Amino acid sequence: MSTNTIQKPRDKHFTTILLAAQEEFATHGLKGARMQAIADRAGLPKANVHYYFQNKVSLYLAVLDNIIATWDDFFNDVSVNDDPATALDTFIREKVRLSFENPTASRLFANEILQGAPYLSDYMRETLRPWVNNRAKVIQQWIDAGKMTATEPVLLIFMIWATTQHYADFQVQVLGILNQKEYDASLIKQISDFTSQTILRGCGLEPPNTDATGN
Amino acid sequence: MSTNTIQKPRDKHFTTILLAAQEEFATHGLKGARMQAIADRAGLPKANVHYYFQNKVSLYLAVLDNIIATWDDFFNDVSVNDDPATALDTFIREKVRLSFENPTASRLFANEILQGAPYLSDYMRETLRPWVNNRAKVIQQWIDAGKMTATEPVLLIFMIWATTQHYADFQVQVLGILNQKEYDASLIKQISDFTSQTILRGCGLEPPNTDATGN
DNA sequence: GTCTATAAGCTGATAGAC
């Protein structure tokens, strides 16, 4: 009973607080977030939050770590031999899906960057930059192999990020303009199709059939 | 001397504070911004800020008003009779230019939306939504006239916003990945060309020649 | 582990001299 009751999430409250903090930080940023508001979102007294996390910054770092750890990227395993249309289509659709599934994570990331990325500069230099350069190389190889129109691979990645994350970060604006209360399945489908088709055509690629495959 | 010395900007300090506040609010949002930090950016004592602006919220509203007033939109005067490729190319390039010229305004706007647009809901409903619907109608007329491929006009506008504003809002990330200290003219040209060409091709339009026009 | 109460310091805003 001593060794086999170890749980990775130290406590259910640990996770609860982490999620509550993610929402608060995503909305107001590090400086704007209030420990009391995080406690309220978690439905716990403020002192309880401090029991699990030493202070505001360490809680913020824990949230950032947690997000980056689950920051799946469906463009990792792509290589020259893959079909660029299929690979880019999958990448774009997965990014759109993530935006709707976990908008808070995207917003928190956006807030951190807006504030100058004070706590993510290491991650950007050591992880994100190499990742982008590596993926850009694959796109360049597709271009060199005549599989797609010449373009700027890194700017293409920026465009995919910007377009897909827009629906998470600017959700309030998008819904306000569309005069809708929330995203529904048909809108998400429409956005996925539009984004993939437009960007793929922009790269001189023929978008895969979307109706038959169902995605 | 009594009537003809009226100046619209009540004072040079008025403008100085407004700009300092714009930077602080753009970086940290309303809650995260500090009046002391605004005063420091303006190079004035904190009490001086309160002399010109009653409180934090009214200063924030003044900054928002100031931004929206100068929020030129180069897609206003477009009509069915215009060439969609030229009109969209101009719109995209002007949005890119604004992103590099006044990134702070874009970032402030982004921060307000991330926080749920508490002070811009009226503007979004009464000004922005009608504007988008109106411009979407023109795009739809181009499609109906066979001037461009069928697409979703509103989503196209979102895509242009997202792609162009990305370079202002995520400047730190973009420069970090490109391993550059700041945006230079050749990079801006490259981004303008890429963004316009990719989106126009994505709409089934032939991008205008960019080298000759020097745009 | 949980929670109330409170200390210590920060922040918005103002009073009042110049």
Next chain:
DNA sequence: GTCTATCAGCTTATAGAC
């Protein structure tokens, strides 16, 4: 109009009972 000094209230963080 400008600026120093300062107050009142908010915010982080902890002490200590349970």
